[in-house]
Amino acid sequence: MRTALVIGTGLIGTSAALALAGRGVQVHLMDHDPAQARTAAALGAGTDEAPEGAVDLVIVAVPPAYVANTLAEAIRGGLARGYLDVASVKGGPRRELEALGCDLTGYLGTHPMAGRERSGPLAATADLFEGRPWVLTPTRDTDTEVLNLALELVALCRAVPVVMDADAHDRAVALVSHTPQLLSSMVAARLRDADETAVRLCGQGIRDVTRIAASDPRMWIDILSANPGPVADVLAAVAGDLDETVRALRALQSAEEDKRDEGAAGIEDVLRRGNAGRSRVPGKHGAAPAAYETVTVLIGDQPGELARIFADAGREGVNIEDVRIEHATGQQAGLIQLMVEPTMAPGLTAALRERGWSIRQ
Numbered sequence: 001m002r003t004a005l006v007i008g009t010g011l012i013g014t015s016a017a018l019a020l021a022g023r024g025v026q027v028h029l030m031d032h033d034p035a036q037a038r039t040a041a042a043l044g045a046g047t048d049e050a051p052e053g054a055v056d057l058v059i060v061a062v063p064p065a066y067v068a069n070t071l072a073e074a075i076r077g078g079l080a081r082g083y084l085d086v087a088s089v090k091g092g093p094r095r096e097l098e099a100l101g102c103d104l105t106g107y108l109g110t111h112p113m114a115g116r117e118r119s120g121p122l123a124a125t126a127d128l129f130e131g132r133p134w135v136l137t138p139t140r141d142t143d144t145e146v147l148n149l150a151l152e153l154v155a156l157c158r159a160v161p162v163v164m165d166a167d168a169h170d171r172a173v174a175l176v177s178h179t180p181q182l183l184s185s186m187v188a189a190r191l192r193d194a195d196e197t198a199v200r201l202c203g204q205g206i207r208d209v210t211r212i213a214a215s216d217p218r219m220w221i222d223i224l225s226a227n228p229g230p231v232a233d234v235l236a237a238v239a240g241d242l243d244e245t246v247r248a249l250r251a252l253q254s255a256e257e258d259k260r261d262e263g264a265a266g267i268e269d270v271l272r273r274g275n276a277g278r279s280r281v282p283g284k285h286g287a288a289p290a291a292y293e294t295v296t297v298l299i300g301d302q303p304g305e306l307a308r309i310f311a312d313a314g315r316e317g318v319n320i321e322d323v324r325i326e327h328a329t330g331q332q333a334g335l336i337q338l339m340v341e342p343t344m345a346p347g348l349t350a351a352l353r354e355r356g357w358s359i360r361q
């Protein structure tokens with residue numbers, strides 16, 4: 001692929017454009033808000049000047065409600081050899097395009113399973129898609145050339161292609177993305193009117209659970225409007241668990257021992273099913289979850305500390321597989337958790353100690 005046109009230069013469009021531009025593709029940037037395209041261009045994602053002729057690939061990265069019309073206009077204008085979108089839902093936009101009477105042979109619906117709770121070009125990063133699944137939903141009519149262009153895009157973004165049927169995709173993301181967004185929002189909503197004394201105690205657990213509650217509601221209204229049935233099905237199953245859990249907790253308050261035992265069994269059941277589900281979440285780069293050992297270190301809240309600890313780990317030849325940082329409220333320090341291969345943990349712990357780091361058990 002030599003040239004691409006990204007329409008919608010927010011988080012996803014600009015991230016893809018940054019990855020493509022960084023690998024030598026001539027990228028043109030277009031947005032209905034020209035300031036967004038200018039910002040993306042200033043970040044090095046390409047040029048906000050219109051292409052002179054047809055490009056190889058048009059990538060539509062606008063909110064789901066505008067995807068079909070934007071694609072239809074691009075296809076009718078003959079802007080490219082191939083057209084794809086990156087919307088979080090796949091069945092709806094395809095049906096809308098069909099209803100608009102477009103020739104869909106040059107179109108491929110795709111969805112990168114990577115994102116952030118922030119919007120706009122300033123939240124974009126070139127490595128956003130690295131190691132993440134990128135779903136492609138070709139049909140029997142999809143041109144091979146377009147599929148190849150999409151595979152090239154996925155490879156240039158260092159993502160992992162996953163081919164799926166559009167409706168199967170929508171049911172899958174109802175479970176792994178859309179319902180989690182709603183549940184995160186619901187947990188966070190409990191905090192809105194909570195006492196300040198309670199809110200001050202927020203630790204890492206609630207931060208993990210509520211990160212995506214900061215997402216743009218307008219985008220999510222669009223996404224959920226295009227996938228209401230599958231999401232309602234998953235949420236109804238969660239509601240069943242909620243009812244059972246409330247019943248079990250009430251039983252735990254009983255004066256009768258038998259009832260309390262029943263309650264404890266009910267709670268244990270939901271927690272153990274949670275363990276089993278969590279163990280199925282793929283690890284880094286879509287691989288099976290790895291059992292890493294965690295080395296926890298006290299770290300000062302000052303410039304250069306993170307770089308120093310990563311450099312010290314690197315000197316020991318230790319690959320940090322994952323990392324988490326927990327800031328201590330009101331203190332100039334935090335805890336950093338370095339996840340490493342279990343065989344590496346003792347050596348890393350000793351080496352960091354030797355270099356003056358304070359290790360926490």
Ligand SMILES: NC(=O)c1ccc[n+]([C@@H]2O[C@H](COP(=O)([O-])OP(=O)(O)OC[C@H]3O[C@@H](n4cnc5c(N)ncnc54)[C@H](O)[C@@H]3O)[C@@H](O)[C@H]2O)c1
Nearest residue numbers: 008010011012031032036061062064087088115116119120
């Ligand atoms: N945010 C995520 O985590 C995520 C992840 C994967 C896929 N997606 C999908 O990617 C798409 C873009 O999401 P985002 O998070 O980058 O949103 P965003 O709000 O960061 O960016 C959307 C951009 O589209 C522009 N836009 C809106 N309507 C337009 C139109 N008609 N023509 C041209 N530009 C228009 C906006 O000005 C904005 O710059 C959505 O379809 C979303 O479902 C999002």
Ligand SMILES: O=C(O)C(=O)C[C@]1(C(=O)O)C=C[C@@H](O)C=C1
Nearest residue numbers: 088112113114115116117177212
């Ligand atoms: O990590 C996040 O912030 C996301 O919400 C990313 C996430 C997801 O649910 O995994 C959200 C919606 C997209 O369609 C794809 C990715």
